[in-house]
Amino acid sequence: MENTYPSQLLEKAVCEFSKLPGIGRKTALRLVLDLLRRTEDEVDGFASAVTRLRKEVKHCRVCHNISDTDVCPICSDRRRDTTSICVVENIRDVMAVENTQQYNGLYHVLGGIISPMDGVGPSDIEIDSLVERVAAGGVKEVILALSSTMEGDTTNFYISRKLAAYDVVISVIARGISVGDELEYTDEVTLGRAILNRTTMTNKQ
Amino acid sequence: MENTYPSQLLEKAVCEFSKLPGIGRKTALRLVLDLLRRTEDEVDGFASAVTRLRKEVKHCRVCHNISDTDVCPICSDRRRDTTSICVVENIRDVMAVENTQQYNGLYHVLGGIISPMDGVGPSDIEIDSLVERVAAGGVKEVILALSSTMEGDTTNFYISRKLAAYDVVISVIARGISVGDELEYTDEVTLGRAILNRTTMTNKQ
Numbered sequence A, B: 001m002e003n004t005y006p007s008q009l010l011e012k013a014v015c016e017f018s019k020l021p022g023i024g025r026k027t028a029l030r031l032v033l034d035l036l037r038r039t040e041d042e043v044d045g046f047a048s049a050v051t052r053l054r055k056e057v058k059h060c061r062v063c064h065n066i067s068d069t070d071v072c073p074i075c076s077d078r079r080r081d082t083t084s085i086c087v088v089e090n091i092r093d094v095m096a097v098e099n100t101q102q103y104n105g106l107y108h109v110l111g112g113i114i115s116p117m118d119g120v121g122p123s124d125i126e127i128d129s130l131v132e133r134v135a136a137g138g139v140k141e142v143i144l145a146l147s148s149t150m151e152g153d154t155t156n157f158y159i160s161r162k163l164a165a166y167d168v169v170i171s172v173i174a175r176g177i178s179v180g181d182e183l184e185y186t187d188e189v190t191l192g193r194a195i196l197n198r199t200t201m202t203n204k205q
Helices: A007-015 A025-036 A038-058 A091-100 A128-135 A150-162 A188-196 B007-019 B025-036 B040-056 B091-100 B127-135 B150-163 B188-196
Strands: A081-088 A105-109 A141-144 A169-172 B081-088 B104-107 B141-144 B170-173
Touching: A007 A025, A007 B040, A025 A188, A025 B040, A038 A169, A038 B007, A038 B081, A081 A091, A081 A128, A081 B127, A091 A105, A105 A128, A128 B025, A141 B150, A150 A169, B007 B025, B025 B081, B091 B104, B091 B170, B104 B127, B127 B150, B141 B150, B150 B170
Parallel strands: A081 A105, A081 A141, A141 A169, B081 B104, B081 B141, B141 B170
Antiparallel strands: none
16 A cells, blocks of 8 residues: 555655554545545644644643643532542543543542553652642542553552551542443453452442 | 533544544544644644645646646556556545556546435536546546446446447446355355356456
8 A cells, every 4th residue: 555645745644644543544544535525724623723732732730631721620620529639540531530420529640650561650650749739638538540450550559658648548449340241251350359349238329 | 521621622623533534532532632642743743744735735637636746646657558547436446456556557536426315416526527538539448447336337337328439448347256255155246246247267367
């Protein structure tokens, strides 16, 4: 496919699109040809949305979520419970937790997860600023909502050690079988954890 | 998912990406967040590749393939056989035929296919200019390489009628079972056509 582009401009655009995650050259070509069918204004709108986002978007100075303002809408929302901080890896996780509508506290976006394999250590992610937030007082609970992976567990452990000196409850989101899952198709590690972390029926809502 | 974007700029960019074919809001968000992790120069490069393509790309005035120049590299290539024109629906089809390395003639890109359901009639696609090319002389064969659909068949029929007056061979690419296909899984229409259009073994290469 490489040498058959009839136009250098087309090849360049396809090349740029295929740098995006999960987009191969065939998909990139389809997307680029779709853009080519639009008006110049529409294409300018597409391009400027991307460049403006990159140039103008900020990170909330409290929780590091992305935001149009210095402090993000969640951190500046007075209706939210400021005594609770939910620690997540990235802003997609913030959106995932928000979508559950089960949480009304604040967030702390680490911007990554401790992963020695990828060269990401504790100082590369926003752990110090989390400790500062807790040290500043007013926080009663830190909820660790990281992925259920080796890296997630490592990061959970590191954060819990860092916060051990403070008078704050540290909790981890429950691991168990997914809602709707059938037992026989659940992997044994998950099922084992679900048995260990069983809840008594009277506690159930 | 709609109301939980922490930033208007993010939402705008996600919205623009999700207008692309086959890209939903979740994928759009993943692509946008990937762009957000790059340098400003890289994002500018991405955006300018798209806008430059839209502004500067031309269509070959002979075959209507897209091109950086007035006449595309294929039409201006002296090594190609100018007596043969392969008629295709769009430039992706040109690239598909080129990739086979089985064809050394010229192309004619219709820019669509006759489809009354979608309001596309013969005058909406580049049929008149094809007739002009044939009328100008020098063409011995017109190969119709359109999709094997109702619309493709209609367009084939229309073009063959339009070219009936000229001394030119009109051929249609072979329809049959795909290479590697097993007979029992081939649909009956395709298999029926393959039997009707059988070739004698001595003709086989």
